[in-house]
Amino acid sequence: MKRATLPLLALLLCALFLAQGGPADNGQQSASTGTSVQNGWVTVTPPEFQGAINNPLKGFRDYKPRGYGLLRRQYIKWNEIELCADDSVERVIAHTNTVTTINGRRFEDLNVKLVPRVYLDWNGSPGMQYWPADLHTFDYDSPAFQERLRRLVEKLGKAWDEDPRIFAVQMGLIGYWGEHHNPAPTAAQRRLLAEAFQKAFKNKPVLVRHNDPEFMQAGFGIYYDTFANISREPPWGPKDQFPWQATYHYPEIWKRAPIEGEVEYNWQQQRESAKPTETFGRTPNETMTVPAYRRYMLDKIRRYHASYLGWISNYDDTNPEVLAGAAELQKAFGYRFVLDSASYPLAVTPGGKLTVKLTVRNTGSAPFYLDWPVAVGLLDPATKKPVWSAPLTGVDIRKWLPGEDWDSSAFAYRRPAVPYHSEGQATVPRDIKPGQYFLALAILDRQGGLLPSARFA
Incomplete structure (x- = not known):
């Protein structure tokens, strides 16, 4: 008997229920989002958001x-x-x-x-x-x-x-x-x-x-x-x-x-x-x-x-x-997480593991100091409302460090921010309805009700 699968259509980088946070759109995206499919995996390479973001803890x-x-x-x-x-x-x-x-x-x-x-x-x-x-x-x-x-x-x-x-x-x-x-x-x-x-x-x-x-x-x-x-x-x-x-x-x-x-x-x-x-x-x-x-x-x-x-x-x-x-x-100030790419499978089986691979650079000046998880969500493609979401195990954003050894003359870190490659998993519910979904990412406030509270650049 063939099992149903859930095709994942695209990657959305906005938070699902981001609390009020002021201006975050004073810059322009530098290019259109790139998407490729290879060996059953979708890789999305979004442009960096060029503006400042009113993120918490910074x-x-x-x-x-x-x-x-x-x-x-x-x-x-x-x-x-x-x-x-x-x-x-x-x-x-x-x-x-x-x-x-x-x-x-x-x-x-x-x-x-x-x-x-x-x-x-x-x-x-x-x-x-x-x-x-x-x-x-x-x-x-x-x-x-x-x-x-x-x-x-x-x-x-x-x-x-x-x-x-x-x-x-x-x-x-x-x-x-x-x-x-x-x-x-x-x-x-x-x-x-x-x-x-x-x-x-x-x-x-x-x-x-x-x-x-x-x-x-x-x-x-x-x-x-x-x-x-x-x-x-x-x-x-x-x-x-x-x-x-x-x-x-x-x-x-x-x-x-x-x-x-x-x-x-x-x-x-x-x-x-x-x-x-x-x-x-x-x-x-x-x-x-x-x-x-x-x-x-x-x-x-x-x-x-x-x-x-x-x-x-x-x-x-x-x-x-x-x-x-x-x-x-x-x-x-603080952290600034630039999402260079995100990869995920074309389809996932209800009750199975959904794996997401992230490449992130911290182009800010400091780490993120609290243990907040990255979450993955599946959104209804018509309403963009979440059908399911869960924290990804195996992703620790506290390890995404910025550059080091500042050079005032060059106005740059001598050791620039490096790409961090993280891989996380979450189990999709067995009773989720088969169909097509958007995939979304968010950084959750672990102690604050696991609500999306910080944004990628």
Whole structure:
């Protein structure tokens, strides 16, 4: 008895149910899609989408409904989520719920992710400290504080490590603004914090302010608060700061966790040493609109493999000239997956394995850090609606790395992004109706209901 098969007509590269994400069509495709059939396999070679894509987990650290930005960083006072030792993790979750909406709309409905930072002391000014009621203000050293520190991190892990609204967690806690100065964490505290955060967060990247050896050994990423400032750049910048450390001591930390931070525009406006006319200007809009300023910032994004930045995100997304400049930076930030080709069989048997072969280059600056799957779907050719979809086993997008070893003079990586060849499988349901279908691909948010949430270029 001959078994029915499902002819697969074409490859669609759009997401099936992509959540709201802003502009993704400001560029033009460079050529028509190529399709070939050989030995029972269809190979599709789509043209690269030339525009910027407002993808999640990268870009500008803000929500920009008319521009680029699907991330929010949130400062959280310790006593907002824990007043006393007996407070449960539910208090952390309840507060998280209050900071994950924008104008009444939930983050998960906007495809926006949160990067939280808990802190105790804003800047040392009277009344700007937020210790829990049962601990002494300015106590960083007592055994009681060290134990509470460990227990709080455990609660944060229970609240956030499986929360689909959270992308990464900034360590914070110690020093002004949680930036690990005034005071800096002691060696004992660094060991405690490294162990506690590693134990609490198995799924979400942890970010720290400084390249302390305990944190680098733990595989943590960086939030750097003076990104691209020329006074911090090697070879003349301070050796204890991220640019020097990333250049000479830890050149591959970006492979393990994100590099992010903020662009310090106050320094650009107030300090002669910042050399604003030789670097990236005095305002975010200037950075976007002046070609030399924009090139300077792109150079640093590429050099340090930055995933996203704040403060620079205060650009005017109603100005077309500014938005065009922001699009250039958006293409460089984080990951950018160019699908060079996709291959699949002409037909598949209901209940059988559907194999998809992908060739992908990451032409961005950083990896994709979360374990999100690529899914394959079969679409009704008339309605383009999905009949079935499933994640592909055997495809790990975290391994699709960008180029390495940035050459500022050539404005290119000395080791360009290489094509990654991945092969995945999914089992087609036995009861699927025989017929012809379109084949579609999407990148799914694993913790966010397995909804398509990121796009190929």
